[in-house]
Amino acid sequence: MVFNDTGYSIKTTTGKLTYGNRFDHILARLGYKRSKHSVEPGLYAIGTPAQDSPVFVSASYTLSFDALRSALSGTDAYILVLDTKGINVWCAAGKGTFGTDELVHRIESTGLKNIITHRTLIVPQLGATGISAHKVRTRSGFRVEYGPVHASDLPEYMKTRKATPGMRRVRFTLRDRITLIPVELFFVPLPFIIAVVIISLLGGLMTAAAVVTAILAGIVLFPILLPWIPTKDFSTKGFIIGALSAFPFAIWAFNTTHDASLLLRYGSALVYMLAMPSITAFFALNFTGSTTFTSVTGVRREIYAHVPTMASMLVTALTLVVVLVILRYGGM
């Protein structure tokens, strides 16, 4: 930490990522101690910035801050880190912690006006969900300039201070979707894990395998296949993937009950065809929260359109299990 002649504290950083940083990124991607990947808020100097050097605004999340500083490697600049409680720029902006109030407060508390002579801040574009540029100007005198979505485009952007249309767009590539899988997997809700254990005790290994398959179809297979599954709704996409993964189990159930009546054999197969797609669809629907394009209105409509179907499919499957057990062992 250095103190300049104005008496305000400026922390120093570099554009170089250490092995420690990269290890921290892996843990963050795995969802390990999710809120612990944070950077201390405040003003940072990278290189040897002068009074006219650019100021970049970032979030107090290691992945955000490190993406910015590695993109700025070799340049002299200031980084103003807002207190977003260890959350990335876009999510924090949606919550309002990466917001107008915090930015104005951080400009004041760091004494930025005494450190630089210009009055421009380069804010990541996705921060616009929490920051109101004209309000920041009125309240602090600083002009907000929205830079590209990705920090990696900054070197190109800084040549002209103009973003190409491509730099302004958010995408959701296969790589992005795969990156999300570990974090989603590590946070499979506890009730589901308990349910799997109980089911395997009650219904045997194959039943437990079916439940695990249905969950994995929703959490692993679904994000990968997302753009290629027909229909727009995530729930219906989930029903499709779920039905496809349930099919082998249904056939297995039909074949292993060959000594029973045909009604019972079809009934056993139907249990898998009802239960598994409803579980997969539920996880698929929840993936909307991780995407970069689903709207609140759409998700709400999806919930009302499909969650009742999921629930009734599951209830029907469970009822069918009870009926089938009575039919088979009840001596009827």
Place this chain on the structure above:
Amino acid sequence: MFNSYTENTLEYDEKLCINCRMCSTVCPHGVFSGGADKARLVNKKSCMECGACQLNCPTGAITVESGVGCAYAMMWSALTGKKEVTCGCDDDAGSCCAPTTTQLFKSER
């Protein structure tokens, strides 16, 4: 029933536009395009209701009911009748609303 995303709450009043180009700058999905003297709403169906355009429109020409589309939070509020929590970002790293159990329990505070 196969497309719940045909409608959204984005509204644009062209009469109020002063052509500052903020909306087309901040939109991550190219919903607005900078026109000759007014911004043009060119791709309304791609709007994800993030609210960036509304927040950065100095004349209030754009309105949208923004929010984090977290299905868990919405279902939880529908079941309990409690106000919708924005999302579980307190515990969250990469994505905004990865399903977490703690998120559900924490929202009860």
